[in-house]
Amino acid sequence: MGKYIGKKVIWAIICIIAITLLITGLIIFTGRNDPASIVLEKPVIYLYPESETDVQVWLNLDGQLGFTYPAYNDGWYVTAYPDGTLRNCIDGNEYHCLFWEGSASVDVITSSGFVVAGCDTVDFLRDKLEFMGLVPKEYNEFIIYWAPRMQPNAYNLITFRNNAYTDTAELKIIPSPDSILRIFMTFTPLEKPIIIPEQQLETFERAGFTVVEWGGAEMNRCTWQ
Numbered sequence: 001m002g003k004y005i006g007k008k009v010i011w012a013i014i015c016i017i018a019i020t021l022l023i024t025g026l027i028i029f030t031g032r033n034d035p036a037s038i039v040l041e042k043p044v045i046y047l048y049p050e051s052e053t054d055v056q057v058w059l060n061l062d063g064q065l066g067f068t069y070p071a072y073n074d075g076w077y078v079t080a081y082p083d084g085t086l087r088n089c090i091d092g093n094e095y096h097c098l099f100w101e102g103s104a105s106v107d108v109i110t111s112s113g114f115v116v117a118g119c120d121t122v123d124f125l126r127d128k129l130e131f132m133g134l135v136p137k138e139y140n141e142f143i144i145y146w147a148p149r150m151q152p153n154a155y156n157l158i159t160f161r162n163n164a165y166t167d168t169a170e171l172k173i174i175p176s177p178d179s180i181l182r183i184f185m186t187f188t189p190l191e192k193p194i195i196i197p198e199q200q201l202e203t204f205e206r207a208g209f210t211v212v213e214w215g216g217a218e219m220n221r222c223t224w225q
Contacts, residue, residue, distance in 0.1 A: 001142050015064070019032050024064050036105050038102060038105070038217050038219070039101070039102075039216075040063075040102050040103065040106070040165075040213055040215055040216075041101055041214075041215060041216055041217055042101060042145055042170065043099070043169070043184075043214065043215030044098065044099050044141070044214060045057065045098040045100075045171075045211065045212070046084050046096075046213070047078070047079070047080040047084065047086060047098055047209075047214045048080070048082060048083075048084055048205060048206070048209070048210040048211070049080045049082060050082060050208060052079060052081055052082075053079070053175065054077075054078075054080075054089070055077075055078055055079070055080045055173065055174070055175070056075055056076070056110060056174045057076040057077075057078070057171065057172070057173050058075045058173075059072065059075075059100060059169060059170070059171060060169070060170040060171075060172065061102055061104055061168070061170075062104050062105055063102055063103070063105060063169075064102050064103050065100065065102040066100070066102045066103070066193025067099075067101050068098075069098075069099040069100075070088045070090065070091060070093065070098070073090060076088070077089040077099050078095070078098075079104075084096055084097070084137075098196045104168045104169060106165060106168050106184075106186075106217070108162050110163045111197065112132045112158070112159070112198060112199040112200070113158055113160070113195060113198075113199050113200050114198060114199060115155055115158075115190065115193045115194055116155065116156050117154070117155055117197075118150060118152060118153040118154055118155060118156060119151065121150045121152070122143055122147050123144075124158070125142065125146065125147065128129055128160075128201060129142055129143075129202060131201060132160070132181070132183060132202070132204055133181050133204030133205070133206070134181075134212065134214065138212060138214065140192060142214050146185070146216055153189040154189075154190060154191050154192070155190040155192065155193050156189055156190060157187065157188040157190055157194065157196065158185060159185070159186050159187075159199060160183060160199065160201065161185075162182060162183055162184055164184075165184030165215070166182050166184075171213070173211060176209075176213040177208070177209045177210060178212070179205065179206055179207045179210045179211070179214075181204040181206075181210075181211070181212045181213070182214075183213070184214070184215050184216060184217075185214075185215075185217075186216060186217045187219070188218075188220070189218075189220075190218045200201065
């Protein structure tokens with residue numbers, strides 16, 4: 001009888017430990033999907049006015065702002081030129097873009113995207129970014145930053161979450177641009193390809209004072225919908 005009770009106690013302990021480990025694992029696994037934990041990497045903002053223009057840019061981020069360049073002092077205040085050159089009014093230095101990083105809440109539900117072999121990353125990005133409206137200077141900088149991290153993976157699930165991103169990181173620009181393109185890519189490394197509907201992308205046309213921004217994030221896991 002005593003041995004029987006002892007076995008029941010041991011099995012009860014084992015079950016408790018197993019359940020605890022399972023719950024802990026689920027918490028950790030789900031935590032990867034926590035929007036607040038997503039790091040928005042290297043968003044860069046290009047300004048292309050039709051003539052030399054003093055421009056003010058404010059970023060309203062639903063999250064934590066990290067590194068900025070030039071420094072974000074309650075906004076960026078620059079003189080912008082048609083070729084994209086920026087003269088910072090605070091320090092007088094020249095820049096070619098406004099840079100920021102941070103963490104924020106971004107919708108991670110994925111209903112469509114592109115499954116791309118790592119070896120095809122560069123060609124894919126060049127094709128899609130150009131289609132969406134980036135010029136060589138812009139998409140080359142994008143590729144230089146992201147391709148080294150994506151190319152070694154067997155496959156990547158790539159999604160452009162432009163609307164979810166713009167809702168999370170709002171820009172206010174004075175004077176107001178005539179056209180603005182904001183591209184935010186997420187990618188999830190995959191060991192094997194999966195089947196997912198292909199994302200439909202739109203082409204952007206530049207007109208007048210144009211603002212262009214791109215950024216991205218690596219995600220360990222996405223929620224399929």
